[in-house]
Amino acid sequence: MDDKYYLEFEKPIIELDKKIREIRDLAGSSGADLEEEVRNLEKKRNKLQDDLYSRLNRWQRVQLARHPMRPYSLDLVSLIFDDFIEQLAKPASHDISNIDRILKYVRELQGTDDLEDDFSMIEVDFQ
16 A cells, blocks of 8 residues: 555554565565564554554544545445446436436425425325
8 A cells, every 4th residue: 555545643554564565575585584574563563553443533533434545335345245236227218216206296395385394294106
């Protein structure tokens, strides 16, 4: 992950990620076996991450929720299901969708005194 996607409170994690990357690059170029050191640093990183995220204040939680690299629902669905196909409901050209019917009905009621603040009283017939 690029440094630009880390939040301010995640700086200690950045440092450990850089160390892990450097050791892996060094091991790859020199042929040295540094897997034990990498595993130790990864354990340290995971513990630090758990500690850090368990102590977030309200603003940090908001920042995390708005993180540009957070997974979206379709990302998670693709991890759960192998053959998921997103179906977009589009009404036929001559048909009106249910939402359009509701909106049309509400607009009609807005022109009269029948519409009050309680929308639970609206009944729509879906035929």
